[in-house]
Amino acid sequence: MPNYILNRLGQSAVVLVLVSLIGFMVLNLAPGGPMSQFALNPGMSQAELDRIAEQLGLKRPLLVQYIDWFSHLFVGDWGHSFRDGRPVLSVIAGHLPATLLLMGTSTLLSIVIGTWVGVLGAVRRYSVFDTLATVGAMVALSIPTFWFGLVAIFFFSLHLGWLPAGNMYTIGDQSLGDYAIHLVLPVLVLALVNVAIWSRYMRSATLDVIDQDFVRTARAKGVPYRRVLTHHVIRNALLPMITLAGLQIPTILGGALVTETVFTWPGMGRLFLDSLGYSDYPVIMGILMFSAVLVLLGNLLADLLIGVADPRVRLA
């Protein structure tokens, strides 16, 4: 096991270096840059723009900039945002809790509901419930989140006035209840799509297990149906879900760009979009590296967990 982990970490390190190199090059070679936002400012000229670029360290050769940035990563200095000058790690850390709250809640909810809907659909295959769940899943997967979000705001907020029209909390009142009521709509919108995905996967995984011999044996032995389901079927069906859950981790901390924009949620997705818009290179690279680390860690975790949970799997 330890060898396996070391092996994987070694591979991950190589991947991270590659990701950082490619990301850095693409970002700097793309036309435009952080100076464009100032081009229409009064009193601005090429000379002034050049001076500001030089003072930001952007006139150095690309390789020099890359090595400087990369070597600082190891000592925890991920650079400073071009916009407000704060350390990139602080900027990311500042936006993480909002994303964690939104994505964590919606993922949890969608896993719980998705599992339930999927298993039920598999056990009662082709029943009314199953057909409705299938069609519903297809519809939910096809609905664009921004449209659904705006419709939800229009209906529940403008029309009925039951829920707030976005934001994470009311400034001045940050009680638990305030956060909760602001969470309802965005979680609803996000969970809708995720429930659809999970229920399809869960249904398929359950169907794989339910026809196995050992399930039939258990039923023949007289084990109550409920216990067959929970003890044998679901446990085995959940195994492939562990891998999927591991792959969800980067999304939980990466944020949902569109939902966060529509619901004015100050999370990681919006940070990424804003940084791209202003060509805030240090923050963009920081988020890129952060996501890459999460993807690699998430995969590693999922593989390790599978190795622990499923005795049939032997890790090298």
Next chain:
Amino acid sequence: MSQRDDSDKGNSLLNPTRRQALAMAIIGAAGTLLPLGRASQSFAAMAAPPSGQVIIGLSQEPTVFNPHMPHIEVDDGIHWNVFDPLFGISPSGEFVPALATEVPTVANGGISADGLQWKVKLRSDAKWHDGRPFTAEDVKYTLELIVSPNFRSGRRAGHDLLRDITVVSPTEIHWRMEKSYAPYASILSSTFMVPKHILSVAADVNTAPFNNAPIGTGPFKWGTRVAGDHIQLKANPHYHGTQPQIDSVIFKYIPDLTVLYTQFKTGDIDVTAMQGITPDHYEEAKDLAGRTVVILPVATIESVTLNMERPQFKDPVVRQALYMAIDKKTIIDELYFGLVLPTETYMPQQSAYYNPNLPKQSFNIEAASKLLDDAGWKPGAGGIREKGGVRLSFTNSTTAGNQIREQAQQFIQQTWLAIGVEMKISNLPPAVMWGEYWVQSKFDSVIVGNNFLTGADPDTRDYFGSQSTNAKGGAGQNNSQYVNAKVDELLAQGAAIQDVAQRKAVYVQVQDLIRQDLPILPLFQYTYVRGYKSGLKGFTGNINLRIEPWNVNTWSWT
């Protein structure tokens, strides 16, 4: 309060009956309201303490809080509330003293007749938010910081002409200008004073903690910032000018304009600042209950800017014909819902220097075609006119994603085709558009909105002076590469004169020449649609500034 009230009510102040307690509470409350009856000039001790909150919605996030570092329009909103300049500018274009006791002019001796010697007298009662007094040392420090080579300054133009800045006393400062530069007053009117005692001791001003927790002399103090979400400013109880009546000002960032409008409707935000309400929502917005929607004129002019070095645009007849073949009225009425102002010039109509006598354009395809015919531009391959090997075919670019502009482009393309001109549309994302493509004059033509003035000052050498073209080795924003020796002469003249009436005569001529030469084809003058809750008093636009929340200290809730 009811315990300390020395009223002659009852014999038992410590054990009042319910009625007595209520009576004492009412008297106590009435006591606090008395000072509101006083006349205007209220100091902190006499006026009611500021209360309440106002939430201003913005579609871009303010991120630069040091007013001298490079920043964008939206950051001005924070600067105007946290800091003060020496003197500000009113909506009608007059300078208003802020940290200075009077605006320096030639008449009061603040500026010498030749425009070179400046003497500014400062207030003695202004304090920084940390309690330290504001003095002339802070002014000297600020002006020197802006041109300091190690400081990442956003704008040096104008300040680099200052020499021999001398602190005569804590309330007086003198300096000499290298040459007479009339627009400097306008530049100063948006130059905010920053504290010497904090910044001069910082290891590196570019990364000082001050940049994320600014300390100024303004009517509002820095409160908190939740990055990516909002910034809160709190009223400054020791402000030397008009006391703020609202205690807490929130600048809320809402990136999507539809959502901004929705939150304005539901009342989650009280005021829409930039980019406000889109023209297509205006009809609905103006009828909203409890909301006041206003149309504010802005100093930005939308134009088709031509690259004068392109062979297609060298012939003045071509430029005239192109201008005549733009149906400005339809663009304004149909695309912008009639909300923007038709114009013939780069000068905003509200400016004291506006020339109202410019020839009016009228949309006339036949006359435009005839002009081109008579000048020898004959239709060639594909019906596109050509002459001497030059085809009237070129590209036009603007920021991709601005739908109304894209529609205007297509409409202009259509009418220009009718006179035998081929315009190809090539739109770019903002980061690319305003990079080298614009600054190094690599475009053929663009549709752009520019504020050509320097604050309220009519000097436009940056845009029309031949020394201001970057692509030719100059420095400025004359990206259309326009050259006219007479205009250069007039602009130099106008910048050196201090008297308004004399200057007006000069700039009227400049506007005539620009209208004649047409390096820019003016489409319209922008207006902004802004909204606020009807209970808010004091919200006023200021055409000489880039933002609306410039006078939040005069806002109040009824």
